[in-house]
Amino acid sequence: MANINLTLPEVQIREIRINSITGYHGDAKELVEAGKSGLKDKDRSFSQCMGCATSKAACMTILIQDAAVISHGPVGCSSCLHEFAFTYRVNSPLRGIEKPTPRRIFSTNLQEKDTVYGGNIKLAAAIRDVYNRTKANAIFVLTTCAAGIIGDDVESVCNEAEEELGIPVVAIFCEGFRSKVWTTGFDAAYHSIARKLIKKPRRRRQDMINVINFWGSDVFADWFEPFGAKPNYITPYSTVDGLKYSSEAAATVQACQTLGSYLGAVLEQEFGVPEVPAAPPYGIAQTDRWFKALGKVLGKEDIAEKIIEEKKKEYLPKIEALREKLRGKRAYVTAGAAHGHGLLMVLKELGLETTGAAIFHHDPIYDNKREENDQLAMGVNDYGNVPNFNVCNRQEFELVNALNRIRPDVLLARHGGMTLWGAKLGIPSLLVGDEHFSMGYEGLVNYGERLLEVIENDEFVKNLEKHAINPYTEWWLKQPTYYFLKGGTGI
Amino acid sequence: MSLSGGIIEQTRLTCAIGAMQTVVAIPRAVPILHSGPGCGEMIAGFFERSTGYAGGTTSPCTNFSEKEVVFGGINRLRQIIENTYKVLNTDLQVVLTGCTAGIVGDDVDSLVAEFAGQGKPIVSVETAGFKATNYESHSLVVKAIIDQYVDLFIEDNVPRSEKNTVNLFASIPYQDPFWKGNLAEYKRLLAGIGLKANVLFGPESGGVKEWQRIPKANFNILVSPWYGKPIADHLKLKYGQDYTWFPHVPVGANETEKFLNQVLEFAINQGAQVDENKARTFIKHQSEAYYQEIDNLATFLLEFRYGLPNHVHILHDAGYVVGLSKFLLHEVGIIPKEQFVTDGTPEKYQDLIRNDLKSTSEKREIPIYFETDGGKAQEILRSIRHKGRGLIIGSGWDRELAKEKGYDFLSAAVPTPYRLVMTTNYAGFSGGLRVIEDIYMMVLSTYA
Numbered sequence: 001m002a003n004i005n006l007t008l009p010e011v012q013i014r015e016i017r018i019n020s021i022t023g024y025h026g027d028a029k030e031l032v033e034a035g036k037s038g039l040k041d042k043d044r045s046f047s048q049c050m051g052c053a054t055s056k057a058a059c060m061t062i063l064i065q066d067a068a069v070i071s072h073g074p075v076g077c078s079s080c081l082h083e084f085a086f087t088y089r090v091n092s093p094l095r096g097i098e099k100p101t102p103r104r105i106f107s108t109n110l111q112e113k114d115t116v117y118g119g120n121i122k123l124a125a126a127i128r129d130v131y132n133r134t135k136a137n138a139i140f141v142l143t144t145c146a147a148g149i150i151g152d153d154v155e156s157v158c159n160e161a162e163e164e165l166g167i168p169v170v171a172i173f174c175e176g177f178r179s180k181v182w183t184t185g186f187d188a189a190y191h192s193i194a195r196k197l198i199k200k201p202r203r204r205r206q207d208m209i210n211v212i213n214f215w216g217s218d219v220f221a222d223w224f225e226p227f228g229a230k231p232n233y234i235t236p237y238s239t240v241d242g243l244k245y246s247s248e249a250a251a252t253v254q255a256c257q258t259l260g261s262y263l264g265a266v267l268e269q270e271f272g273v274p275e276v277p278a279a280p281p282y283g284i285a286q287t288d289r290w291f292k293a294l295g296k297v298l299g300k301e302d303i304a305e306k307i308i309e310e311k312k313k314e315y316l317p318k319i320e321a322l323r324e325k326l327r328g329k330r331a332y333v334t335a336g337a338a339h340g341h342g343l344l345m346v347l348k349e350l351g352l353e354t355t356g357a358a359i360f361h362h363d364p365i366y367d368n369k370r371e372e373n374d375q376l377a378m379g380v381n382d383y384g385n386v387p388n389f390n391v392c393n394r395q396e397f398e399l400v401n402a403l404n405r406i407r408p409d410v411l412l413a414r415h416g417g418m419t420l421w422g423a424k425l426g427i428p429s430l431l432v433g434d435e436h437f438s439m440g441y442e443g444l445v446n447y448g449e450r451l452l453e454v455i456e457n458d459e460f461v462k463n464l465e466k467h468a469i470n471p472y473t474e475w476w477l478k479q480p481t482y483y484f485l486k487g488g489t490g491i
Numbered sequence: 492m493s494l495s496g497g498i499i500e501q502t503r504l505t506c507a508i509g510a511m512q513t514v515v516a517i518p519r520a521v522p523i524l525h526s527g528p529g530c531g532e533m534i535a536g537f538f539e540r541s542t543g544y545a546g547g548t549t550s551p552c553t554n555f556s557e558k559e560v561v562f563g564g565i566n567r568l569r570q571i572i573e574n575t576y577k578v579l580n581t582d583l584q585v586v587l588t589g590c591t592a593g594i595v596g597d598d599v600d601s602l603v604a605e606f607a608g609q610g611k612p613i614v615s616v617e618t619a620g621f622k623a624t625n626y627e628s629h630s631l632v633v634k635a636i637i638d639q640y641v642d643l644f645i646e647d648n649v650p651r652s653e654k655n656t657v658n659l660f661a662s663i664p665y666q667d668p669f670w671k672g673n674l675a676e677y678k679r680l681l682a683g684i685g686l687k688a689n690v691l692f693g694p695e696s697g698g699v700k701e702w703q704r705i706p707k708a709n710f711n712i713l714v715s716p717w718y719g720k721p722i723a724d725h726l727k728l729k730y731g732q733d734y735t736w737f738p739h740v741p742v743g744a745n746e747t748e749k750f751l752n753q754v755l756e757f758a759i760n761q762g763a764q765v766d767e768n769k770a771r772t773f774i775k776h777q778s779e780a781y782y783q784e785i786d787n788l789a790t791f792l793l794e795f796r797y798g799l800p801n802h803v804h805i806l807h808d809a810g811y812v813v814g815l816s817k818f819l820l821h822e823v824g825i826i827p828k829e830q831f832v833t834d835g836t837p838e839k840y841q842d843l844i845r846n847d848l849k850s851t852s853e854k855r856e857i858p859i860y861f862e863t864d865g866g867k868a869q870e871i872l873r874s875i876r877h878k879g880r881g882l883i884i885g886s887g888w889d890r891e892l893a894k895e896k897g898y899d900f901l902s903a904a905v906p907t908p909y910r911l912v913m914t915t916n917y918a919g920f921s922g923g924l925r926v927i928e929d930i931y932m933m934v935l936s937t938y939a
Binding site: 045048050070073074075076077079083105106109111113129178179397473484 | 499
């Protein structure tokens with residue numbers, strides 16, 4: 001059973017709930033093994049800007065079509081959120097939204113006097129003001145470090161406003177200092193959405209499957225169609241009403257187990273929606289398992305078998321042809337946890353050598369406690385080990401050190417700021433924003449073709465390498481990558 | 492506090508720790524954040540493409556966790572600073588505090604003083620987000636560097652010992668998307684009238700060596716409606732450097748000539764050894780070259796028969812609102828209508844800015860709103876309609892409004908995902924021409 005308690009306003013942080021860690025050095029197999037016997041996190045004696053939970057909670061709420069979001073804190077805590085307004089606009093055609101509406105993003109703009117006298121009254125007024133301006137169908141309130149430390153009673157203020165306004169006013173506790181694992185911000189948003197928005201199911205709908213994802217392309221519609229079902233993408237691009245009845249879906253699948261771990265478990269445990277017991281479909285073996293598990297949950301195993309057979313017939317020859325061209329190329333991955341694991345499997349499937357990875361954190365087990373959902377364990381089992389497997393929460397200095405040492409043929413990244421270092425070292429680097437791009441059998445073809453293109457077109461990075469500015473000391477580049485990680489020589 | 496403290500929708504400024512970009516803009520300087528884990532990401536995301544030498548994900552940070560909130564984070568900070576020296580090659584380190592450190596009350600100054608005592612070029616400055624906006628904290632950071640770093644070199648840099656050298660305080664790095672280009676253009680123009688300008692930020696500055704020479708300048712130039720003024724005031728007291736204050740961004744010929752003439756007269760009064768005739772000839776030549784272009788342009792402006800914008804609303808900081816209004820009215824013929832200042836201008840400066848805008852024209856009133864809440868500014872704008880084709884100059888937030896209203900849109904303020912700016916300048920003669928190019932490139936592209 002997952003550690004879920006929807007009566008409490010705050011979600012339990014990942015470090016405690018599922019024993020997630022942000023520091024590790026070793027290989028993937030050891031990490032999978034160690035996860036079973038209890039992992040201990042390791043601190044660093046040097047660290048760089050990490051990123052925090054509040055923007056992760058923000059992206060899961062800002063992209064809900066008919067909601068407004070208030071960041072309760074100083075104005076700075078809302079300053080990067082304009083990026084999600086852009087995302088919403090750009091990706092809306094992928095989800096069939098013809099007229100994307102402007103995103104409504106506010107800050108309570110806490111000032112010094114508020115840190116002395118408290119920000120409750122200000123927040124209460126802000127919620128009413130925002131409602132009058134936006135007439136949103138739900139208002140989400142995100143907490144910040146300042147609001148958390150001064151001890152504002154955000155939950156009560158939201159509850160009172162909810163009663164008065166007659167719409168859900170949802171407090172989300174995502175202060176940056178609470179967790180070193182920034183994905184706790186996703187959990188925080190989902191926890192509050194589940195508490196305040198999701199309703200008990202009126203019935204079970206066999207024609208709807210929840211897909212917990214970001215804002216990737218609509219690949220699931222085609223995959224679900226033979227099963228007579230449609231995807232219900234949550235939470236980006238959903239509506240407040242759509243979220244309410246996500247409890248009625250036949251099943252839940254994940255685009256990234258790290259992202260949706262908590263929500264998938266909540267939907268299963270609290271609302272009876274089974275989570276498909278298979279990690280997302282990255283690589284052939286996992287795609288086979290995923291379709292089979294989906295068919296089983298839906299009671300349509302024969303359809304799953306048929307899809308697998310047809311798709312393999314179509315795509316396996318193409319995949320084989322790509323393997324011929326990619327075989328032996330050396331790749332390095334830096335990404336969030338499960339998506340990074342997925343990328344490693346895709347690379348191995350395409351015949352590349354995975355020389356290492358810098359993965360932002362590690363969840364030894366997901367909230368549903370099923371090993372079948374552990375992408376890394378499945379992948380190591382299917383394709384073997386990954387050396388130089390570094391868990392590092394976006395610590396660029398370690399990435400630069402590792403890349404400089406390993407000098408792969410290609411760097412695959414999932415988060416901003418990281419590809420730059422591949423390029424500076426003359427390594428062709430690729431960031432794919434669409435998390436669905438490399439999924440399934442066809443995803444292997446998509447990704448393989450992109451990889452070839454990136455490796456082939458290296459003129460830009462080769463030129464940049466010659467002129468790259470490097471702030472790192474020569475001394476540092478000669479040290480072991482994990483010098484500043486506990487157990488390393490520098491701590 | 493400059494902000495009324497009300498809610499802000501669609502923010503166009505950020506909090507005090509946003510002045511980490513003031514540090515990033517100094518060649519080979521590094522900001523060290525003693526803050527929560529997300530502050531650096533928020534700032535980098537606000538400005539976009541703002542890493543510079545050692546900002547963004549390169550900046551060291553203590554990444555406050557529950558432990559530091561409860562027990563204080565000073566030991567963590569000590570460790571991070573010590574190891575910063577091992578990992579990064581930098582000429583100046585500026586420790587900036589976030590809300591967490593501010594509320595917990597860590598004694599950062601004493602710790603940083605210890606490192607400074609060992610001869611490290613390190614400075615500390617309090618930038619808890621709730622204390623100020625980045626427009627204000629820019630001055631705090633610059634003053635901290637002057638007091639804690641520049642002052643150490645005072646014996647080799649006798650105040651006001653170089654008659655023809657000036658310090659220029661103008662664009663706020665990154666908050667002004669054209670800061671790099673503007674500073675380079677100011678420097679070029681000032682050289683043209685015989686002055687050597689320390690611009691202090693960006694590739695045209697001489698890095699920390701130039702900062703060390705700040706005291707030697709004969710006088711200072713402030714180009715700003717209000718922000719940065721505390722720096723000029725501070726230097727006046729500290730090194731006896733007087734300053735000349737030009738209150739808006741000089742875009743195009745009228746204002747750039749005015750700016751250069753003002754500086755020239757001030758320089759002469761301050762005893763600078765400039766050749767006045769040569770300087771006036773330079774200004775004249777620049778102006779003539781500029782008007783050759785306007786001359787050619789006039790035919791297009793007057794004869795293009797398919798429709799061009801005839802009025803403009805600007806949502807920007809006060810310096811651009813006033814500078815662009817003056818320029819567009821007199822030199823391009825686009826009428827400034829309601830204008831919106833989104834920089835959190837403190838109340839005491841608002842009348843000066845109103846009057847500056849008022850002086851634009853004797854025959855028309857240009858309404859001006861001081862509105863930091865972008866959502867509210869848009870609400871006002873939404874209900875306004877004038878005859879003819881409208882133009883909005885603003886941040887990325889305003890693109891959707893322009894679309895809704897059927898107006899042309901030029902992205903010229905942060906935050907904006909719709910435009911890349913590298914070394915473009917909007918200040919100066921050439922800046923004016925560039926504004927014209929940008930507006931009509933966008934307008935003409937609607938005919939494709």
